[in-house]
Amino acid sequence: MLRYLxxxxxxxxxVVFLAIGLGRDPHEVPSPLINKPAPTFRLPQLKDxxxxxxxxxxxxxxxxxxxWASWCITCRDEHPLLLEYAKSGVLPIYGLNYKDNRDDALxxxxxxxxxxxxxxxxxxxxxxxxxxxxGAPETYLIDKAGxxxxxxxxxxxxxxxxxxxxPLAQELxxxxxx
Amino acid sequence: MSHARILLSCILLGxxxxxxxxxxxxxxxxxxxxxxxxxxxxxxxxxLVCQNETLADSQAGLAEDLxxxxxxxxxxxxxxxxIVNFLTQRYGQFILYRPQVTPTTYLLWFGPFVLLAAGLVxxxxxxxxxxxQIEERPxxxxxxxxxxxxxxxx
Numbered sequence: 001m002l003r004y005l006x007x008x009x010x011x012x013x014x015v016v017f018l019a020i021g022l023g024r025d026p027h028e029v030p031s032p033l034i035n036k037p038a039p040t041f042r043l044p045q046l047k048d049x050x051x052x053x054x055x056x057x058x059x060x061x062x063x064x065x066x067x068w069a070s071w072c073i074t075c076r077d078e079h080p081l082l083l084e085y086a087k088s089g090v091l092p093i094y095g096l097n098y099k100d101n102r103d104d105a106l107x108x109x110x111x112x113x114x115x116x117x118x119x120x121x122x123x124x125x126x127x128x129x130x131x132x133x134x135g136a137p138e139t140y141l142i143d144k145a146g147x148x149x150x151x152x153x154x155x156x157x158x159x160x161x162x163x164x165x166x167p168l169a170q171e172l173x174x175x176x177x178x
Numbered sequence: 179m180s181h182a183r184i185l186l187s188c189i190l191l192g193x194x195x196x197x198x199x200x201x202x203x204x205x206x207x208x209x210x211x212x213x214x215x216x217x218x219x220x221x222x223x224x225x226l227v228c229q230n231e232t233l234a235d236s237q238a239g240l241a242e243d244l245x246x247x248x249x250x251x252x253x254x255x256x257x258x259x260x261i262v263n264f265l266t267q268r269y270g271q272f273i274l275y276r277p278q279v280t281p282t283t284y285l286l287w288f289g290p291f292v293l294l295a296a297g298l299v300x301x302x303x304x305x306x307x308x309x310x311q312i313e314e315r316p317x318x319x320x321x322x323x324x325x326x327x328x329x330x331x332x
Binding site for chain 1: 267
């Protein structure tokens with residue numbers, strides 16, 4: 001009996017591992033930036049390049065940084081959801097316009113609507129490197145102390161928003177501002 | 179045309195395409211020493227966009243940006259180790275084709291050897307068990323005689 005059970009057990013374990021492996025998205029690489037301070041930057045704003053935006057200005061607030069570009073097809077899919085989230089007013093959403101052309105980016109916002117409080121223009125993608133961006137859209141949840149608490153690679157789906165980002169943001173909002 | 183000929187032409191055409199297009203991304207710096215270092219280092223690094231390509235081979239926009247970043251850091255006098263640290267702090271160990279030996283990568287590094295050892299132990303025990311099953315019995319006098327007769331009669 002045992003001589004059949006042992007290979008069966010090994011086979012089952014193997015199948016379970018393979019099933020988990022198949023179900024995973026190989027593009028989702030765990031970010032080493034979780035629970036690390038959000039990299040600092042100062043970038044010109046997309047709509048008014050004379051003004052700048054810096055991550056430090058957001059100290060004391062829980063906020064969302066969404067990396068987007070007009071050339072990014074998945075961003076277009078994600079966009080209506082971002083508009084909806086922004087409208088609900090629970091969390092301020094800031095944009096990081098990644099390796100884009102200013103005119104294209106502005107046209108995109110005009111056409112589809114602008115969910116962002118403002119967008120910072122990272123035209124050469126240098127700040128994105130600091131944030132470990134490798135595929136737009138990517139979304140970061142940053143707490144009052146300026147620490148990255150959550151990162152979504154790929155579009156923020158309604159599930160991710162309502163089950164991960166919102167509960168975590170509410171918890172973070174209850175924390176005393178540092 | 180025979181099948182063999184068609185097959186041969188296909189292979190040759192395929193080779194031609196590989197030879198024509200299979201080049202690394204073109205370096206665009208001016209300092210050959212730095213370009214050489216960059217090429218060597220970026221072959222150890224994974225492009226996160228097309229994950230099975232090295233940073234040296236990839237034509238993806240991000241790979242280009244990262245090569246630019248590495249080139250600039252090299253020009254600024256950073257060592258390879260500092261640059262690799264810079265990248266792993268942002269993109270994680272995944273960017274390294276040869277991840278560092280840390281508790282999270284023990285399984286990756288030593289797992290195959292553990293499996294090999296387990297396999298060897300299993301093999302030796304199995305062989306030993308089989309050997310124990312064979313009972314050695316000396317020939318009886320009658321059997322020995324039959325064997326000798328057989329051998330002598332050719």
